[in-house]
Amino acid sequence: MTGTPAVVPANGAVLSVADLRVSIGGREIVRGVSFDVRPGQTLGIVGESGSGKSMTVLAATGLLDAPGARVTGSSLITGTDGGAPTQLIGAAERTLRRVHGDRVGFVFQDPSTSLNPVLTLERQISESLETHRGMTRRAARTRALDLLTAVGIPDPERRLDGYPHQLSGGQRQRVMIAIALACDPTLLIADEPTTALDVTTQAQIVELVRALQQERGTAVVWISHDLGLIGQVADDVTVLRQGEAVEQQPVLGVFDAPRHAYTRQLLDARPLLGQSAPPPADASGAALLTVESLDVRFAVTGPTGRSVVHAVDDVSFTVRRGRTLGVVGESGSGKSTIAGALTGLVRPRAGAARLDGEDLLAGRGASGRRLRRRVAMVFQDPFSSLNGRSTIGTSIAEPLRVHRLTASGAAERARIAELLELVDLSGDYVDRYPHELSGGQRQRVSIARALALEPDLVILDESTASLDVSIQARVLELLLRLQAELGLTYLFIAHDLGVVQRMSHDVLVLRGGRTVEHRPAADLFADPREEYTRALLDAVPPVRPRAAQAG
Incomplete structure (x- = not known):
């Protein structure tokens, strides 16, 4: 089943964003970002956490719902039924509900939080079909079965009556792609869709999106912090840093002749094969x-x-x-x-x-x-492994106290300062809380806490x-x-x-x-x-x- 014929903006783009600006609490988060996405094209938006990647796309598609947020600029999405393109910035809720799920599909990073755990897969896929296409329950079930088959879910007929927790992470992400593509949208937004997946599943998801894109002519905006991954999916790349587009080029230009030092930094940080570990400190091999x-x-x-x-x-x-x-x-x-x-x-x-x-x-x-x-352990998510109600100093002090590794008072404070220094953090972090730190800083604290056990x-x-x-x-x-x-x-x-x-x-x-x-x-x-x-x-x-x- 195909969607309603679309009318594209004058420049031929499925989505055309110009001078997008987002301010929250008087602070400008996104600063004059512009880009176009054409039919069948993939635009990669790349940058570190806090660079404004997701904020830019959420604001451009009318999904930003932050208290006190102010969005200006222009964001035009293809029109339907011979009509003019739709302006998404400042659009009414009724307009956005009509666009989302119909002309724009979304695949987010964590499918376990995007899927409803108490609804069957059939119900979650058929919801947009009934809402936007007016399908009967039986027709929507048939379409849902076709979609699960298209995204490679094994035994799709049985899975229709199953629930998200019965699937692996990769299978849940495939279901999210099926939901996003249910109404044959002209634009697919993929926001870090493979970050939580292992490399083989990531490669399968990339190939799946590419195959479906070629089959349907869908335009894709793929958001990632990994330029290596972006190199495998994108035709054009927009590099964001602190809410500003510091580089916009075709993907080959970004890799072969990066113009900005930040782009070169992202390229150099990729984990590539061929970089061996240094020789071990202990050569005995005991x-x-x-x-x-x-x-x-x-x-x-x-x-x-x-x-x-x-x-x-x-x-x-x-x-x-x-x-x-x-x-x-x-x-x-x-x-x-x-x-x-x-x-x-x-x-x-x-x-x-x-x-x-x-x-x-x-x-x-x-x-x-x-x-x-x-034996000490450092977990994947430092935000979950650190107590949000405890200061950094208290979190590091806990193993010292439990195992009585140092005397309380001045000796304990000196040891905490020493451990923070080991992981390249200053003593000022002692009185901070986990939410006040970046992801990398929180992981350094987790490492310091593990080292407290010696x-x-x-x-x-x-x-x-x-x-x-x-x-x-x-x-x-x-x-x-x-x-x-x-x-x-x-x-x-x-x-x-x-x-x-x-x-x-x-x-x-x-x-x-x-x-x-x-x-x-x-x-x-x-x-x-x-x-x-x-x-x-x-x-x-x-x-x-x-x-x-x-x-």
Whole structure:
């Protein structure tokens, strides 16, 4: 089914934005941004968090709903039924409701918050079809089935009556794309749609959007902090910094002849294959942690009754002192479950883990606490792992007090200041709260908190996955410096092999809870033995943009 014939703005664009400005509380957030998106074209909008990417697109499409926000400029979307293009800035709610979901489809970063957990997939897809196309319930169900098939959902007829929690992250994002494309919009807004996905699923989503775009002639605005990804999806690129468009070029021009220093900084921050970890501080290669035949299972209750998920199946590995073992695999491969087992958050069914010969899994009481103190963990989302009601000083002091690592008063304050200095933060941060810090600063605090334990082993569970690539690069450099200075040992969990190669001396590849490969990093990246490892490597965005490869 196709939408109503569209009338485009005079310049041929599906969306034409001119001199867009957004002010909140007297502060200008977006400063005179202009761009056009034409049928079948993808415009990439790129920049760090806080650069105004999402704010620009939300304001341009009439979705910005911030108290005290003032939006000026022009934003014209294609018209229908021979009518003039629609001005979205200042448009009435009735006009915006008619445009959203019909002429403009949206795919946001986190499908788990965008999808309604209590509605079936059929109901969520058919809602816009009934609203904008006046379809009957039966016709909408047929269309929903066609859409789930088009986006590659397995067994789509059965899934129609299912719920979002029964799908993987990649499948939920495919459902979001189906909802966005239900009414054949002329414009698709993709706001960081792959940031929360592993690299192989990311590559599949990119190919899916491209195929659907070619089939339907949809214009796409793709928002991302990663220029490497933008290079694989975009025809033209707008680089935003502090709400201002500092560079606008075709994608090849951005990669081959960037005009602005900020663009070059974003290019340099990409995690590319070929960047090896520095030599380990400890050349002895002595084992610090030895894991043997680890087995973890979870009992789950689903629509068909109770079942058992075999999350980790007979996994063995060694982490050598002063080195980094990278653990890589897709979502659901068992990476974080292994971290949970080693830190006591998950109880394994079988297996052994020995830290310097001591049983890490069986320790109880005072001896168990002493042993657990030697293993620290840094989680993916620092905003969730830090207590929003506690100051930074209090958060860092907590492990010091629990394990009685320093006396209270002046000695404790001095230790907190020392830990902040280790992660390149000043003592002024002691009295701040997590919401007052950037994502990179919060992750530095999480690292300082982990180091307060004076651990032998630090487990980093996707600790840079939620950060912009430029901030990620700085945090990775910090981790490498701390390892060299303090002789730390890392278990580095990630889904991005470019990042894993930069950090790791050895690599463990997991799939479906089982070991695929466990080898020195140099050997694995030079000559991967397994097809799955090669697939992970192939999913890393290449140095050159897709347009150059096509040429």
